Amino acid sequence: MARYLFGRIVSALLVVWLVVTLTFFLMHAIPGGPFSSEKILPPAIMENINQRYHLNDPLANQYLDYLKNIAHFNFGPTFRYEGRTVNDLFREGLPKTIALGLVATVLALVGGTMMGIIAALKQNKAPDYIATFLATIGVSVPSFVLATFLQYFVGFKTHWFPPIGWGEAKNLVLPALALSAYPIAQITRLTRSSMLDVLNQDYIRTAKSKGLPGYIIVLRHALRNALIPVVTFMGPFFAYILTGNFVVEYVFNIPGIGQFFVTSIGNRDYPVIMGTTILFATLLVTFNLLVDIAYTVVDPRIKLTGRKGA
Amino acid sequence: MQQLHHLLEVDNLSTSFFTYAGEVRAVSGVSFYIDEGEALGIVGESGCGKSVTVQSVMRLIPSPPGKIVSGQIRFLGQDLVKLPEKQMTTIRGKSMGMIFQDPMTSLNPVLTIGRQMTEVLQRHEGLGKQEAMDRAEKYLEMVGIPNCKRRLKQYPHEFSGGMRQRVMIAMALLCNPKLLIADEPTTALDVTIQAQILELMKDLKQKINTSIILITHDLGVVAGLCSRIIVMYGGKIVESGTVQDIYKSPQHPYTWGLLKSVPRLDALSRTKLVPIHGTPPDLLKPPVGCGFTARCAHAMKICAEQPPGITEINPGHQVACWLLHPDAPKSTFDEKGRVG
Amino acid sequence: MSISVESFSPLQQGLKAEGINRPSTTLWQDAWRRFRKNPLAMGGLTVLALIILFALFGPFFSQFDYKTNNLMATNQYPNWIHPFGTDELGRDILTRSMFGARISLLIGFGSVAINLTIGIFYGGISGYKGSWLDNFMQRIVDIIFSIPDLLYVILLMVTFGPGLRNIFIVLGLVNWVPMARIVRGQILTLREQEFVLAARTLGADTKRILIKHLLPNSIGQIIIVAALQIPAAIFMEAFLSFIGLGVQAPMVSLGSMASDGRMNIPSYPYSLIFPAAMIALLMLAFNFVGDGLRDAFDPKMRK
Numbered sequence: 022m023a024r025y026l027f028g029r030i031v032s033a034l035l036v037v038w039l040v041v042t043l044t045f046f047l048m049h050a051i052p053g054g055p056f057s058s059e060k061i062l063p064p065a066i067m068e069n070i071n072q073r074y075h076l077n078d079p080l081a082n083q084y085l086d087y088l089k090n091i092a093h094f095n096f097g098p099t100f101r102y103e104g105r106t107v108n109d110l111f112r113e114g115l116p117k118t119i120a121l122g123l124v125a126t127v128l129a130l131v132g133g134t135m136m137g138i139i140a141a142l143k144q145n146k147a148p149d150y151i152a153t154f155l156a157t158i159g160v161s162v163p164s165f166v167l168a169t170f171l172q173y174f175v176g177f178k179t180h181w182f183p184p185i186g187w188g189e190a191k192n193l194v195l196p197a198l199a200l201s202a203y204p205i206a207q208i209t210r211l212t213r214s215s216m217l218d219v220l221n222q223d224y225i226r227t228a229k230s231k232g233l234p235g236y237i238i239v240l241r242h243a244l245r246n247a248l249i250p251v252v253t254f255m256g257p258f259f260a261y262i263l264t265g266n267f268v269v270e271y272v273f274n275i276p277g278i279g280q281f282f283v284t285s286i287g288n289r290d291y292p293v294i295m296g297t298t299i300l301f302a303t304l305l306v307t308f309n310l311l312v313d314i315a316y317t318v319v320d321p322r323i324k325l326t327g328r329k330g331a
Numbered sequence: 332m333q334q335l336h337h338l339l340e341v342d343n344l345s346t347s348f349f350t351y352a353g354e355v356r357a358v359s360g361v362s363f364y365i366d367e368g369e370a371l372g373i374v375g376e377s378g379c380g381k382s383v384t385v386q387s388v389m390r391l392i393p394s395p396p397g398k399i400v401s402g403q404i405r406f407l408g409q410d411l412v413k414l415p416e417k418q419m420t421t422i423r424g425k426s427m428g429m430i431f432q433d434p435m436t437s438l439n440p441v442l443t444i445g446r447q448m449t450e451v452l453q454r455h456e457g458l459g460k461q462e463a464m465d466r467a468e469k470y471l472e473m474v475g476i477p478n479c480k481r482r483l484k485q486y487p488h489e490f491s492g493g494m495r496q497r498v499m500i501a502m503a504l505l506c507n508p509k510l511l512i513a514d515e516p517t518t519a520l521d522v523t524i525q526a527q528i529l530e531l532m533k534d535l536k537q538k539i540n541t542s543i544i545l546i547t548h549d550l551g552v553v554a555g556l557c558s559r560i561i562v563m564y565g566g567k568i569v570e571s572g573t574v575q576d577i578y579k580s581p582q583h584p585y586t587w588g589l590l591k592s593v594p595r596l597d598a599l600s601r602t603k604l605v606p607i608h609g610t611p612p613d614l615l616k617p618p619v620g621c622g623f624t625a626r627c628a629h630a631m632k633i634c635a636e637q638p639p640g641i642t643e644i645n646p647g648h649q650v651a652c653w654l655l656h657p658d659a660p661k662s663t664f665d666e667k668g669r670v671g
Numbered sequence: 672m673s674i675s676v677e678s679f680s681p682l683q684q685g686l687k688a689e690g691i692n693r694p695s696t697t698l699w700q701d702a703w704r705r706f707r708k709n710p711l712a713m714g715g716l717t718v719l720a721l722i723i724l725f726a727l728f729g730p731f732f733s734q735f736d737y738k739t740n741n742l743m744a745t746n747q748y749p750n751w752i753h754p755f756g757t758d759e760l761g762r763d764i765l766t767r768s769m770f771g772a773r774i775s776l777l778i779g780f781g782s783v784a785i786n787l788t789i790g791i792f793y794g795g796i797s798g799y800k801g802s803w804l805d806n807f808m809q810r811i812v813d814i815i816f817s818i819p820d821l822l823y824v825i826l827l828m829v830t831f832g833p834g835l836r837n838i839f840i841v842l843g844l845v846n847w848v849p850m851a852r853i854v855r856g857q858i859l860t861l862r863e864q865e866f867v868l869a870a871r872t873l874g875a876d877t878k879r880i881l882i883k884h885l886l887p888n889s890i891g892q893i894i895i896v897a898a899l900q901i902p903a904a905i906f907m908e909a910f911l912s913f914i915g916l917g918v919q920a921p922m923v924s925l926g927s928m929a930s931d932g933r934m935n936i937p938s939y940p941y942s943l944i945f946p947a948a949m950i951a952l953l954m955l956a957f958n959f960v961g962d963g964l965r966d967a968f969d970p971k972m973r974k
């Protein structure tokens with residue numbers, strides 16, 4: 022167990038280091054440097070800027086400096102947010118991004134598994150068709166379209182929920198819906214198919230042969246087995262919640278990390294792009310590690326060696 | 332009122348599976364009975380309908396696509412075919428227990444053995460947690476599992492195949508059912524383990540007065556445990572009788588074939604094992620006449636045209652074969668496998 | 672019941688018992704039969720065919736083109752001349768949808784063709800060669816896999832700059848990973864199966880085993896993944912358009928139309944609704960076809 026964890030942490034650090042390196046060199050491979058896309062600045066000012074951001078140092082030095090800073094959780098200054106560092110943006114944005122992400126996560130997990138179970142139990146009946154239909158819509162509409170529709174048709178037209186902004190609980194409703202639509206759809210499909218699969222297993226027949234009532238068979242015998250594949254989906258799920266924030270925060274004008282990121286792409290604000298990528302990669306690698314540990318809780322056959330028992 | 336004497340009486344049972352290709356008549360017109368304390372063997376090759384028969388009795392046919400099309404299953408004075416599912420759940424596990432072919436997949440992987448055993452007792456006998464645990468421990472001990480107390484806290488994957496089948500047996504017997512159905516309980520196990528499980532079942536049969544239906548494709552397995560045998564082929568019963576009847580004076584060519592394909596220690600060393608050639612009939616398109624015609628060395632024209640009626644050789648020994656018709660040429664079972 | 676004595680004469684029969692009553696079907700026939708019986712999949716296939724026809728030939732029947740502004744006819748609601756209306760620059764949305772669908776489909780099929788090639792080679796080599804090479808190659812895949820592809824795509828697009836060609840390159844560079852995994856997984860499981868062993872004992876060489884036995888048996892899975900990756904690529908392009916890294920005007924894709932239409936929604940919602948509906952229709956069609964293929968090739972998955 023300890024050995025396994027150690028190995029996993031080392032490889033997680035390796036992944037983060039690779040992402041840092043990749044991001045750094047990609048961003049420095051862009052011809053012309055970070056300020057070139059703007060209107061042409063006088064050479065003196067250009068020189069000044071390069072000096073200030075150490076853009077004239079040899080690449081290897083810049084890289085080592087960057088690594089050193091990252092190790093101290095210092096992501097450097099921003100180019101476009103005057104006088105603010107990337108860390109400032111993170112400090113401001115991260116709580117909002119996490120709050121929204123948490124609400125969407127709960128919504129997706131609860132909503133998705135419930136819909137999936139109901140669909141499986143009522144296979145080929147109305148509830149199944151409705152759940153499958155909603156799930157199909159959820160994976161067919163791009164999130165920015167869905168977010169815009171929710172914002173416009175629900176937010177602006179009905180005024181049930183505020184279409185924009187941040188601060189109150191009701192501000193969270195539409196963004197959380199937009200953010201969770203896709204994972205709800207995926208979890209519904211996943212739960213449904215794995216539930217159907219489990220219901221055909223021999224041990225369910227055994228449970229029936231013991232005379233257990235239907236609800237006990239579903240809740241005690243089928244559900245836990247059916248949720249194992251859903252736990253597998255947790256890695257991609259968190260990835261989606263994080264990256265989905267790019268769109269949702271931008272559309273609903275929530276000053277979270279996602280909005281800063283999209284704005285920075287438009288502005289070619291490289292330190293923010295690099296910082297966000299690294300931050301998200303780190304968060305995800307951590308999540309994935311937690312998911313693997315969660316496995317062992319759900320499925321007693323798996324010991325933390327990464328292998329399934331007989 | 333003769334039915335009352337039998338514990339279970341299956342009358343003209345037909346079960347079909349409705350697949351995309353059409354109706355598969357897995358079991359058609361099967362009738363048999365079992366008395367209290369008796370052990371009955373149902374023998375036949377894979378796909379002959381023996382599992383579907385007992386799963387119909389337990390009402391465990393997956394539906395859709397499966398359905399009991401006609402017939403009666405009388406058990407303890409009730410017709411199980413007509414019983415609502417809710418009442419059926421009070422019979423399953425309590426009055427009827429079942430063990431399955433593959434112990435590796437028949438236990439729930441995410442629940443401890445103790446949990447899976449005690450839930451039966453909590454459900455049917457309303458026992459408290461501790462009482463149920465004690466009973467479970469007693470039964471595990473009875474089926475020969477050492478360290479029962481510790482074992483109850485373990486998960487199925489911590490048990491070997493033979494041990495899991497023992498657990499299944501203990502679990503099926505927890506409520507002292509009137510009838511235990513064992514669906515090929517030894518097929519998935521190693522030969523040595525098979526013998527142990529059979530020995531255990533023989534032992535248990537003497538200890539607790541439970542009727543047993545043992546399903547197997549191996550005639551060798553039934554002899555030690557059962558008093559009567561039913562031979563099934565193509566969803567129908569082709570021959571039934573006591574162990575003596577079936578072993579000493581088999582009448583149906585399929586039974587002959589089965590007997591000749593079982594290795595025997597007591598037979599002459601020159602005796603060859605003779606396989607039954609061909610494959611069972613496609614039950615999607617059941618043959619008009621006798622299902623065995625195409626594989627039968629003694630087949631006559633009539634066999635392909637009309638299904639044979641049942642002939643009673645002596646009380647309890649019934650055969651469905653045209654060879655027993657008075658006009659038919661005489662064919663007898665011959666150890667060397669030649670037509671007599 | 673009277674039966675003639677003649678009925679009891681021996682029946683002349685050959686090896687009829689070995690005969691099989693039902694017609695035998697090959698993998699492909701069987702898959703196609705199941706696919707055809709699946710109304711959603713067939714519906715998806717039909718819609719897909721219609722959209723492809725619409726994208727390929729639609730522009731020839733249109734009097735408008737996709738890039739000429741007509742400031743006399745901006746933001747028109749759907750009418751006889753412009754069935755989908757016009758956008759804020761007076762361009763016919765129907766015609767733009769056709770061209771947009773062209774580009775989106777091109778991105779979908781094109782990028783999948785690229786990652787299919789990389790993925791089959793990578794996964795095939797990794798799975799078939801096994802041992803340390805497999806280990807090494809899988810470590811690389813694991814590392815790439817642990818970070819969402821969206822982040823790579825954004826980083827690479829920022830580096831290379833927006834535009835159709837770069838979208839191809841980037842999607843191709845990133846999306847081969849799941850394909851390689853599937854191919855390797857297929858090869859690994861199949862390699863252990865008896866028929867491959869049987870082929871080997873019969874003296875078939877590696878190339879023959881790969882081509883005759885492994886490829887046909889894993890092709891089903893590969894097609895399924897490809898069918899589901901095409902809509903994913905179209906989706907990704909839409910997202911890239913949204914963050915300003917998609918195809919550049921005047922070129923138009925469904926994603927860039929939707930993204931432009933978004934800004935315009937308070938004054939004229941149709942400029943978002945039509946391209947969004949086209950994207951959703953494409954997604955639905957591809958997903959139904961993909962699910963149908965999965966059910967058709969692997970009935971075990973269905974239940």
